[in-house]
Amino acid sequence: MRDGLSATTARGSAGVDANTPTSRAHHPLRDAWWRLMDMRVGIVPLPVHLVLIAAIIITVLTTGKLSAELSPIIALLAVCSFTCMEIGQRIPVFRSIGGPVILVTFLPSYLVFTHALPPSMVAPIVSFWKQSNFLYLFIPGIIVGSILSMDRKVLIDGFLRIFVPLAVGSVLAGIVGTAVGTLLGMGLFHTVFFVVIPVMSGGLGEGVIPLTLGYSEVMHQSPGDLLAQALPAVMLGNVCAIVFSGVLNAIGKRYPALTGNGQLMRSGDDDIGAHDPHHPHAKPGAPVDATDIAAAGMIAVCLYFVGMLAQNTLGLPGPVMMLVLAVAAKIGFVFSPKLEAGAGVVYKFFATAVTYPLLFAIGVVITPWQKVVDSFNVPTLVTIVATVVTLMATAFVVARRMNMYPIDAAIVVGTHSGMGGTGDVAILTAANRMRLMPFAQIATRIGGAITITLALIVLTKIV
Numbered sequence: 001m002r003d004g005l006s007a008t009t010a011r012g013s014a015g016v017d018a019n020t021p022t023s024r025a026h027h028p029l030r031d032a033w034w035r036l037m038d039m040r041v042g043i044v045p046l047p048v049h050l051v052l053i054a055a056i057i058i059t060v061l062t063t064g065k066l067s068a069e070l071s072p073i074i075a076l077l078a079v080c081s082f083t084c085m086e087i088g089q090r091i092p093v094f095r096s097i098g099g100p101v102i103l104v105t106f107l108p109s110y111l112v113f114t115h116a117l118p119p120s121m122v123a124p125i126v127s128f129w130k131q132s133n134f135l136y137l138f139i140p141g142i143i144v145g146s147i148l149s150m151d152r153k154v155l156i157d158g159f160l161r162i163f164v165p166l167a168v169g170s171v172l173a174g175i176v177g178t179a180v181g182t183l184l185g186m187g188l189f190h191t192v193f194f195v196v197i198p199v200m201s202g203g204l205g206e207g208v209i210p211l212t213l214g215y216s217e218v219m220h221q222s223p224g225d226l227l228a229q230a231l232p233a234v235m236l237g238n239v240c241a242i243v244f245s246g247v248l249n250a251i252g253k254r255y256p257a258l259t260g261n262g263q264l265m266r267s268g269d270d271d272i273g274a275h276d277p278h279h280p281h282a283k284p285g286a287p288v289d290a291t292d293i294a295a296a297g298m299i300a301v302c303l304y305f306v307g308m309l310a311q312n313t314l315g316l317p318g319p320v321m322m323l324v325l326a327v328a329a330k331i332g333f334v335f336s337p338k339l340e341a342g343a344g345v346v347y348k349f350f351a352t353a354v355t356y357p358l359l360f361a362i363g364v365v366i367t368p369w370q371k372v373v374d375s376f377n378v379p380t381l382v383t384i385v386a387t388v389v390t391l392m393a394t395a396f397v398v399a400r401r402m403n404m405y406p407i408d409a410a411i412v413v414g415t416h417s418g419m420g421g422t423g424d425v426a427i428l429t430a431a432n433r434m435r436l437m438p439f440a441q442i443a444t445r446i447g448g449a450i451t452i453t454l455a456l457i458v459l460t461k462i463v
Contacts, residue, residue, distance in 0.1 A: 041086055042078070042081070042082025042083075042086065042356060043078075043353055044079075044082055049079060049082070049083075052078070052079050053079055055075070056072075056076055056079060056121075059072075060118065060120050064120060065120045065123070065124070066120055066121060066124045068124035068125075068127040070128075072124065073124060073125065074357070076124070077125070077357035077358075077360050081104050081356040081357045081359065082356055082357075084100070084103045084104040084107055084108075084356075084360065085100045085103070085104055085356050087103060088100030088101070088102065088104065096246060096247070096249075096250040097246035097250070097430075098245060098249075098426075098429075098430030098431070099246070100429075100430075101242055101246075101359060101426050102239070102243070102430070104356050104359045104360050104363065105359045105360075105362060105363045105367060105426055106363060106367065106372065107363065108360050108363035108364045108367075109363045109367040109368065109369040109372065110369050112363075112364055112369065113368075113370065117364070122364060125361055125364045125365065126365050128361075129361050129364075129365045129366075130365075134361070135358065135421055135422065136304065136421075137301075137304075138354055138355075138358055138425070139421050139437075139441075140301065140303060140304035140322060141297065141346050141347065141350040141354075142347055142350050142351065142425075142434060142437045143300075143319075143323055143326060143437055143438050143441060144296075144299060144303055144304075144322070144326045144346075145296065145300065145343040145344060145345075145348075146344075146347045146434075146435050146437055147326040147327060147330050147343075147438050148296070148299070148329070148330055148335060148339070148340045148343035148344070149340050149343050149344030150330070150435075150438075152330060152331060154263070154264070154265045155327065155330060155331070155438075156331065157265050158264045158404075159327065159438075159439070159442065161265070161402050161403075161404060162404075162409065162412060162413075162439050162442055162443070163442075164402060165394065165399050165402070165404075165409050165410075165413050166395070166413050166442070166443050166447055168394055168395075168398050169390070169391045169395040169398070169413050169416075170200060170391065170447060172390050172391075172394045173196075173200065173388070173390040173391035173394065173417075174192075174197075174200070174387075176387065176390040177191070177195065177196040177199070177383055177384070177386055177387030177390065178191050178192050178196055180382060180386040181195055181196065181379065181380075181383035184378075184382060184383065185379060186379050186380070186383065191383060192455075193215070193455065194230050194233065195233045195380060195383050195384065195387075196233075196387055197211065197451060197452075197455045198211065198230040198231075198233040198237070199233050199234065199237035199384055199387050199388065199417045200237075200387075200391070200416050200447065200451045201234070201448050201451055201452055201455075202416075202420055202447065202449065202451065202452070203234065203421065203422070203423055203444065203448065207234065207419075207448045207452065208227065208230050208231060208234050209227065210452060211230065211452045211455065211456075212226040212227040212230055214452070214455075214456040214459075215459065218456065218459050218460055218463050219459075231371050232371055232374050232380065234419055235371050235372050236372070236376070236380070236381065236384050237384050237387070237388055237417040237418070238417070238418045238423045238426065238427075239372070240384055240385055240388040240389075240417065241388055241392075241415065241417045241423065241427050242418075242427050242430045243430075244388060244389065244392055244414060245414055245427045245428070245430045245431040245433075246430040246431060248392070248407045248410055248411055248431060249407075249411075249431040249433070251407065252407045258405065258406055258407045259405050259406075259407040259408055260405035260408050261408075262408065262432075262433040262436055263405060263408065263435075264404055264405060264408050264409060264412065264436065264439060265403065265404055265405075266403045266404065266405060288338060288341045288345060292339060292341065292342035293342040293345045294342075295342060296339055296342035296343035296345070297342075297346050299339065299343065300343070300346060303325050303326055304318070306321070306322070307319060307320075307321035307322030307323075307325065319441060319445055320441070320445045320446060320449075323438060323442070326438075347434075347435070351434040351435075355425060355429050356429075358425060359422075362422045362425075362426075366422070387417065388417045391413060391414065391416060391417055392410040392411075392413060392414045393410070394413075395409050395410040395412070395413035395414070396409065396410040408433060408436060411431045411433055411436065412436050412439045412440050412442075413443055414427060415428070415440040415443045416443040416444060416447045416448070420444055421444070423444070424441065427440070428440060
């Protein structure tokens with residue numbers, strides 16, 4: 001550590017108290033400790049990480065359980081998730097294809113399946129997840145924060161243009177996936193309705209579950225049996241999208257002209273938290289204080305609440321309504337530049353501190369290991385890979401003709417084959433492009449809704 005002025009110098013300086021030197025003396029042990037504190041496991045200082053591990057182990061051994069209250073759950077999820085993340089980041093090749101995200105999401109699923117993760121740790125995570133529904137605080141923070149802190153022109157152009165690669169990619173992916181599955185002997189009907197359509201249905205709660213409920217009404221079969229047939233395709237499609245997004249991120253590092261590193265349009269600046277030149281009262285470099293950040297967080301909560309109200313009263317998807325309201329507020333200059341800058345900080349906090357703990361919880365609670373294993377048969381695997389590759393490759397090609405960065409557009413469209421909001425988080429994290437979440441929600445929610453609607457219309461005509 002570099003020393004500043006000595007105490008002697010300080011005494012001779014006018015207006016400086018000799019008892020309060022302007023810098024501290026050199027202390028090797030203290031400096032070594034500070035260097036150790038600056039070493040991080042994820043975002044957690046290494047000594048704090050070790051103390052948390054010891055505290056969790058002692059608590060479980062002495063009491064036999066861990067509380068589902070907020071502080072213990074934060075400690076447990078942080079320790080487990082960031083440990084997995086650090087391991088994933090240190091495995092060559094694997095780290096370049098989304099390894100940290102894959103490990104954080106699927107290792108806990110395996111540990112739960114084999115009972116290697118004790119019930120005393122699993123039970124509080126499950127309880128916390130079900131009681132808090134924390135995903136729906138994370139999603140508003142990410143979506144509202146990224147939208148409000150984005151350049152208006154880029155936002156409008158991006159939302160209008162992303163539909164083209166999404167639509168073209170979905171059609172071609174459906175054709176290619178169906179052809180591959182049929183040629184591999186799965187049958188046309190099974191390939192279309194239980195592999196290809198589920199992959200692009202928009203996830204679990206708002207995708208394959210309502211899809212199979214619709215199947216049940218039309219086909220007069222048990223929805224549970226139909227869900228069991230379709231769920232593996234959703235799980236494996238999500239894994240493929242994570243891996244391919246990680247690969248695209250690695251390609252972008254080698255060929256920087258193909259990517260905006262989270263910026264969708266080639267023109268404009270959609271850097272999160274950046275000064276928006278199109279705001280009439282913008283002041284570049286204006287400071288953001290804690291009240292602005294807290295106010296922006298409440299804006300996110302408010303828009304989510306109104307979105308859920310619209311879902312309950314009008315039947316509109318809540319996250320989509322929240323997305324529309326956030327975009328309308330941004331375009332209409334509803335919020336001041338300070339609030340928009342505060343929203344950018346809210347986004348960065350959730351993206352940095354919450355993503356990996358959330359993924360670990362997803363792995364424990366809603367990623368059944370046996371379903372993942374069941375999906376690994378050759379015909380299904382090849383069909384899903386062909387579907388996801390076609391979806392993202394088509395978006396890559398189309399985006400180049402629309403003044404969009406092809407890698408970023410392909411990653412956004414790739415979320416169409418993910419597991420809804422949880423899949424969006426995993427896919428964008430693997431690609432290190434969480435700022436694309438608003439566009440990913442378009443691909444997932446609206447793309448999934450259109451896919452489900454068309455599939456059910458066709459099914460009613462042929463059954």
